Amino acid sequence: MKVRVLCQIIHVSLMCLVRVLLCSTRVPNLVSAIFKSSLSARMSSAVTPGGNSGRIRSGSRVLVVFDFDQSLTEGDSNRLSRQLGGDKVKDLRNTYGTSLCPYTSWTELMGATFAMSHEAGVTRLQFEEHMRAVVIHNDMATACRLLGEDSNVDCAILSDCNSVFIELILEKYGLQKVFKNVVTNPARFNDEGRLLIEHCHQHSCKRCPENLCKGAFMDTFLSEMAYSKVAYIGDGGGDVCAALSLVKGDTVLARDGYPLQKKLVQSSELQADLSVWNNGTDVLEWMKTNVHLRQ
Numbered sequence: 001m002k003v004r005v006l007c008q009i010i011h012v013s014l015m016c017l018v019r020v021l022l023c024s025t026r027v028p029n030l031v032s033a034i035f036k037s038s039l040s041a042r043m044s045s046a047v048t049p050g051g052n053s054g055r056i057r058s059g060s061r062v063l064v065v066f067d068f069d070q071s072l073t074e075g076d077s078n079r080l081s082r083q084l085g086g087d088k089v090k091d092l093r094n095t096y097g098t099s100l101c102p103y104t105s106w107t108e109l110m111g112a113t114f115a116m117s118h119e120a121g122v123t124r125l126q127f128e129e130h131m132r133a134v135v136i137h138n139d140m141a142t143a144c145r146l147l148g149e150d151s152n153v154d155c156a157i158l159s160d161c162n163s164v165f166i167e168l169i170l171e172k173y174g175l176q177k178v179f180k181n182v183v184t185n186p187a188r189f190n191d192e193g194r195l196l197i198e199h200c201h202q203h204s205c206k207r208c209p210e211n212l213c214k215g216a217f218m219d220t221f222l223s224e225m226a227y228s229k230v231a232y233i234g235d236g237g238g239d240v241c242a243a244l245s246l247v248k249g250d251t252v253l254a255r256d257g258y259p260l261q262k263k264l265v266q267s268s269e270l271q272a273d274l275s276v277w278n279n280g281t282d283v284l285e286w287m288k289t290n291v292h293l294r295q
Contacts, residue, residue, distance in 0.1 A: 057249055059226030061152055062291055065218065065242065067234035068159035068166055068184070071255065072144070074135045077165045078110060084130055085117035092116065106160065107185050107211040111197045118194040127195060131168040137280025141173050143287045148178035153291065155179045156221060158214045160238050162187035162197050183217050207241050215241030231291070232272075233283060234260050246272035253277050253286060 066072040082089050095101035096109055103109040117127075136144075147153045155178050159166060164187040170176045187197040199211035208214065222230070222245070232242050235255035240263050243252040250272040254261035264270050277283050 057226075057228050057230075057247065059228050061154060061225065061227050062150075063154050063156070063221060063225070063227045063230045064147055064287075064291070065156045065158055065221070065230070065232045066144075067214075067232075067236065067239050068157055068161045070235045070258070071233050071239075072136060072140060072157065073169065074137055077131060077134050077161055077169065080130060080134060081117075081127065081165070082113055084120075084122045084126060085113055086120055088120070089113045089116050105199070105210055107197055107199050107209075110162070114195040114197065118192070124189050124193040124195070127164075127189075128168055131165050132172045134165075134169050134172075136169070136173050136175075139284040140280030141175065143280065143284040144173075144175050144178045146284075147287065147291070148175070150291070154225065154227075156181040157183065158212075158217055158239075158242060159184040160200075160209065160212050161185070164188065164195060181221070183212075183214075185211060205241060209238060212238070213241055214239060215245045218242045218245040229291070230272075231287075233277075236260055237263060240264070240267075243272065244269050248272065251275050251286075251290065253283060 069076045069078065082093055092101070092113060093109070096103070096106070101109070103112060144155070147155050157166065157179050159182075162185045163182070166182060166184055167176070170179070183200065185197050185200045187195060189195055201212065201216075203210075203213040203216055205213040205215060218232070218241075230246055230250040231253060232239070232246060232251075233253040234242065235258040237259040239254075239260045243254070243260065243264060244267070246252060248271050251274075252260075252264065252270070252272050253275045254264055254277070256276045256278050261274075261276055264274055275286060277286065
């Protein structure tokens with residue numbers, strides 16, 4: 001399955017236009033109209049992140065969006081991949097967020113750790129085998145399959161992981177065809193077997209990491225199709241912007257005890273319902289009750 005990774009950057013002149021339009025309160029509608037048919041535009045910072053002002057649910061379709069690491073999966077694929085590089089990779093990772101780390105971007109840090117792993121002799125096959133060890137809870141996988149079988153439901157992934165890891169793990173569980181869109185950092189192995197990773201897109205959101213604003217993509221999804229209900233399943237601080245793009249009647253499923261839940265319970269901006277989950281069984285039961293899935 002070829003994962004759809006929305007990763008192109010628009011031409012400089014269009015970016016200048018976006019910056020001008022960002023000064024207007026009508027930016028989301030204007031920009032969506034201008035770039036409606038352009039894939040690269042759907043990747044840009046054109047949509048105001050987390051903007052749910054005036055949005056009304058309509059239609060009969062349901063949108064279910066998953067974060068990947070520690071949401072769709074039980075573990076963190078990036079953390080698992082760092083085990084391959086030895087102590088130097090672990091030491092570099094431990095400096096992230098401190099003055100000792102030469103990288104301010106998570107994606108750049110991961111690119112550096114992949115390069116170090118390659119220099120240490122880690123092969124493409126080892127990476128692939130390691131990623132196939134990532135676990136998706138049985139009931140989470142069941143929920144995904146049932147969602148995929150429902151013609152009235154669209155599923156997507158919004159993740160700060162990368163396309164190589166996600167594709168390998170979805171393939172292992174036979175879930176490639178479930179997701180209409182997979183938005184993540186594009187990655188590939190070069191001819192030497194080194195894993196390369198790039199930023200997903202450029203944006204101006206101050207709430208999100210510099211390589212990915214999930215709120216902007218939620219707004220893009222919601223501008224392209226009318227949905228009666230939206231559910232977002234996440235765990236981390238990077239999911240907050242996506243959660244705040246939802247409106248009353250939508251639901252954020254936040255993993256219990258993780259940063260997303262802790263931030264949302266303190267937020268005055270959240271309009272959607274907040275539901276807490278611990279494992280895939282909780283998510284499956286919520287889907288069966290609220291999306292009316294049948295086993």
